[in-house]
Amino acid sequence: MYFPGIKALDEVDLSVREGEVHALIGENGAGKSTLVKVLTGIYRPTAGTIAFQGREMRFSDTTEAQRAGIVAIHQEPVIFPQLSVAAESFTEQMPRRSGTRLVDWGTIRKRTRELLSKVELDIDPDTSMGSLSVAQRHMVGIARALSMNAKLLIMDEPTSALSIRETEDLFRIVRQLKAEGTAILFISHKFEELFAISDRYTVLRDGKNVGAGVMADTDTDALVRLMAGRSFSQLFPKRQTEIGEGVLEVRHFSSGSIFKNVSFEVKRGEILGFFGLVGAGRSEVMRAMLGLDPLERGEVRVRGNAVRFKNPHHALRMGIAYVPEDRQTQGLVLQMSVAHNICMPQTASLSRGGFIAKKQEARLTQEYGSRMEIRAAGWDVEALNLSGGNQQKVVLAKWLATKPRILILDEPTKGIDVGTKSAVHGFMSSLAAEGIAIIMISSELPEVLGMSDRIVVMHEGTVSAVLDRADATEEKVLRAATGVSA
Amino acid sequence: MSVAVLIVLMTLAIGLRAPSFLRFGNLVGVVGDTSVLAIVSLAQLGVILIGGIDLSVASTMALAGMIVALTNQHNPQIPAWAYLPMSLGIGAALGAVNGVLVAWGRLPPIVASLGTMSIYRGAVFLISKGQWVTAHEMSAGFRRIPEGKLLGLPYMLWIAIAVAIFYFILMRYTRSGRDVYAFGGNASAARYAGVNERKVEMLVFVVSGALAALAGLIYVSRYGIAQSETATGYELNTVAAAVLGGVNIAGGSGTVLGVLLGSLFIGVVNNALPVLRMSPFLEMLIQGIIILTAVVANTVADMRAKKSLSSGRRL
Numbered sequence: 135m136y137f138p139g140i141k142a143l144d145e146v147d148l149s150v151r152e153g154e155v156h157a158l159i160g161e162n163g164a165g166k167s168t169l170v171k172v173l174t175g176i177y178r179p180t181a182g183t184i185a186f187q188g189r190e191m192r193f194s195d196t197t198e199a200q201r202a203g204i205v206a207i208h209q210e211p212v213i214f215p216q217l218s219v220a221a222e223s224f225t226e227q228m229p230r231r232s233g234t235r236l237v238d239w240g241t242i243r244k245r246t247r248e249l250l251s252k253v254e255l256d257i258d259p260d261t262s263m264g265s266l267s268v269a270q271r272h273m274v275g276i277a278r279a280l281s282m283n284a285k286l287l288i289m290d291e292p293t294s295a296l297s298i299r300e301t302e303d304l305f306r307i308v309r310q311l312k313a314e315g316t317a318i319l320f321i322s323h324k325f326e327e328l329f330a331i332s333d334r335y336t337v338l339r340d341g342k343n344v345g346a347g348v349m350a351d352t353d354t355d356a357l358v359r360l361m362a363g364r365s366f367s368q369l370f371p372k373r374q375t376e377i378g379e380g381v382l383e384v385r386h387f388s389s390g391s392i393f394k395n396v397s398f399e400v401k402r403g404e405i406l407g408f409f410g411l412v413g414a415g416r417s418e419v420m421r422a423m424l425g426l427d428p429l430e431r432g433e434v435r436v437r438g439n440a441v442r443f444k445n446p447h448h449a450l451r452m453g454i455a456y457v458p459e460d461r462q463t464q465g466l467v468l469q470m471s472v473a474h475n476i477c478m479p480q481t482a483s484l485s486r487g488g489f490i491a492k493k494q495e496a497r498l499t500q501e502y503g504s505r506m507e508i509r510a511a512g513w514d515v516e517a518l519n520l521s522g523g524n525q526q527k528v529v530l531a532k533w534l535a536t537k538p539r540i541l542i543l544d545e546p547t548k549g550i551d552v553g554t555k556s557a558v559h560g561f562m563s564s565l566a567a568e569g570i571a572i573i574m575i576s577s578e579l580p581e582v583l584g585m586s587d588r589i590v591v592m593h594e595g596t597v598s599a600v601l602d603r604a605d606a607t608e609e610k611v612l613r614a615a616t617g618v619s620a
Numbered sequence: 621m622s623v624a625v626l627i628v629l630m631t632l633a634i635g636l637r638a639p640s641f642l643r644f645g646n647l648v649g650v651v652g653d654t655s656v657l658a659i660v661s662l663a664q665l666g667v668i669l670i671g672g673i674d675l676s677v678a679s680t681m682a683l684a685g686m687i688v689a690l691t692n693q694h695n696p697q698i699p700a701w702a703y704l705p706m707s708l709g710i711g712a713a714l715g716a717v718n719g720v721l722v723a724w725g726r727l728p729p730i731v732a733s734l735g736t737m738s739i740y741r742g743a744v745f746l747i748s749k750g751q752w753v754t755a756h757e758m759s760a761g762f763r764r765i766p767e768g769k770l771l772g773l774p775y776m777l778w779i780a781i782a783v784a785i786f787y788f789i790l791m792r793y794t795r796s797g798r799d800v801y802a803f804g805g806n807a808s809a810a811r812y813a814g815v816n817e818r819k820v821e822m823l824v825f826v827v828s829g830a831l832a833a834l835a836g837l838i839y840v841s842r843y844g845i846a847q848s849e850t851a852t853g854y855e856l857n858t859v860a861a862a863v864l865g866g867v868n869i870a871g872g873s874g875t876v877l878g879v880l881l882g883s884l885f886i887g888v889v890n891n892a893l894p895v896l897r898m899s900p901f902l903e904m905l906i907q908g909i910i911i912l913t914a915v916v917a918n919t920v921a922d923m924r925a926k927k928s929l930s931s932g933r934r935l
Binding site for chain 2: 463466468469474488
């Protein structure tokens with residue numbers, strides 16, 4: 135199989151052979167997912183070709199790719215919880231009773247049983263998907279891929295939610311499939327696993343090939359070096375600021391298996407970067423701190439006083455604003471005007487006797503709307519009429535207008551254009567200069583390195599390193615994020 | 621607001637067939653007739669704005685109507701104006717039951733109100749022992765609540781106007797109204813911004829109950845009869861009026877003016893059919909077809925308008 139020169143990914147070549155497990159390696163945003171989407175027909179390459187079993191292929195959607203035999207199992211498999219395992223396994227191609235369009239449940243159950251025994255899953259085909267464990271769902275995902283006669287199976291971080299035992303089970307199945315001639319493209323951040331299961335590897339960085347070879351000839355050090363070394367293509371204008379006393383301290387945060395014993399502190403005027411690979415538990419720590427998720431153990435101190443936030447609004451009253459990652463679902467009310475969105479957290483302080491003070495509302499909107507340089511035809515325009523970048527500015531304006539002393543930004547520049555991105559970085563700098571303490575969760579390494587005064591690196595729910603700006607290098611951060619000891 | 625155009629066109633078309641329909645007196649009558657529907661539809665508006673539907677509004681009308689009618693029958697000395705706050709109070713209590721079921725019981729509004737719809741209707745039976753309260757058992761003052769005139773317009777129209785102004789101010793100028801739109805538009809974002817969802821849910825149901833009960837008072841005094849079948853099926857008219865008025869059934873957007881126009885449209889249709897000598901057997905069928913056609917036309921027109929607006933103004 136050959137995929138030379140996919141231009142969207144900038145000339146990426148990848149070849150996977152029959153009966154091998156091929157590791158696809160790279161940090162967040164290196165282009166792994168994009169490549170998978172191209173292979174499975176979700177994206178179409180602007181240049182380059184996909185050759186599959188010696189023939190050149192062109193997929194216009196996932197169904198076509200699946201018919202050809204390329205099937206992807208995603209990190210968190212999309213399932214229909216109400217469906218039975220049998221129905222889930224045959225969603226794409228339901229066998230029909232001969233001569234009719236009626237679904238042949240007898241055949242489906244029989245074939246599901248065969249597939250399940252192949253993936254060594256001892257459950258009834260009529261069990262509902264929703265009652266299965268994550269590991270079992272993965273196995274059903276594989277069974278489903280087998281029902282489509284997958285020749286190339288793409289597994290995107292299949293072990294991220296599995297225990298060691300479950301991982302071993304999964305690997306046994308993978309080896310068996312390999313022995314039967316299936317090609318497997320394996321994406322994982324866990325080097326130990328990659329070395330245990332893969333035959334060859336390809337490393338991507340910034341959408342480009344940076345290395346490929348045989349697993350047996352390389353080691354963790356060499357792979358981390360390949361992953362790092364990203365070019366600083368954008369300007370990150372973090373200015374030098376005077377860093378004052380600590381304002382927020384988190385101690386010994388633990389919540390089940392999600393995160394363990396996480397402690398950190400952020401100071402006045404400081405930007406504290408939070409880096410980790412997807413699933414490291416960064417957002418979960420913040421959500422638990424704000425009372426959105428349960429917390430088992432741990433303590434929060436704001437200016438030395440212990441507090442336990444009941445909800446984000448409680449935190450807001452204590453001067454802590456949390457800007458969630460997903461602006462469409464958590465940040466904006468799209469049908470409401472820009473002004474109403476900006477003033478939403480403060481309807482209480484803006485109202486007199488239950489009535490909203492229109493003048494103050496207009497003043498607040500004007501002040502923060504223009505400060506964030508929101509481009510809109512007017513403050514009364516509905517938020518849905520704005521571009522993504524401007525919507526993000528509305529979200530930021532909304533939280534800034536609450537005049538927080540501590541600002542938590544979860545992926546503040548995700549999915550916005552470069553211009554807006556650098557504007558957001560500029561705002562962060564000037565806010566820090568005003569003495570606001572900022573916690574920035576970001577999955578973009580250059581952004582984290584460029585903007586942070588200190589960097590907290592998380593790996594599988596624990597803090598694996600805290601690095602000062604001066605000694606943070608890409609390699610050090612990545613080592614900590616992938617759990618490789620220095 | 622394309623429904624306004626529809627109303628004018630339809631009124632003129634009916635006038636061509638039956639010129640008497642266009643007489644000023646008749647038009648005032650039509651508008652007056654719409655008052656009750658407009659008040660109940662506004663009751664419904666708040667619940668729809670948070671993405672729900674209140675199925676119990678018609679039963680609330682019937683129950684509150686029966687309570688005030690029985691009170692009046694046994695205590696004719698109570699001044700008529702006292703029935704206004706009384707009905708509002710009864711309705712607020714009935715609405716609060718829905719509110720508690722939704723805010724604390726976490727039931728979807730349609731499920732909670734489906735239950736109370738039956739319970740309230742059953743309660744009418746219970747307190748009236750299946751008996752009717754008819755016009756001659758009501759005091760003269762009570763009977764004058766809808767039909768009495770001020771500046772040539774019936775009281776019930778003035779009451780509807782007062783309700784509309786109250787609702788408009790509530791939704792547009794108060795913190796509570798803002799929270800209703802925020803919560804209905806995006807519950808998750810509203811929660812992050814500190815909107816108290818229970819307060820919002822309680823508010824819309826209490827207001828819904830209060831206004832429905834007020835409409836119930838006008839209904840029984842106007843038709844001079846309180847019975848267990850009062851206003852059956854009315855809840856669906858209110859939903860139709862809201863949708864016709866451009867209220868998003870999924871929540872988050874909708875205006876008082878829209879609901880008023882939607883109610884007026886239905887009022888015109890209801891009044892026109894007898895004028896046009898339509899067979900009463902056909903009335904419901906034709907009503908349904910006209911309303912459905914108008915809703916589709918209105919929705920399509922609004923979607924077109926929105927599309928061209930958003931593509932034109934996107935920055």
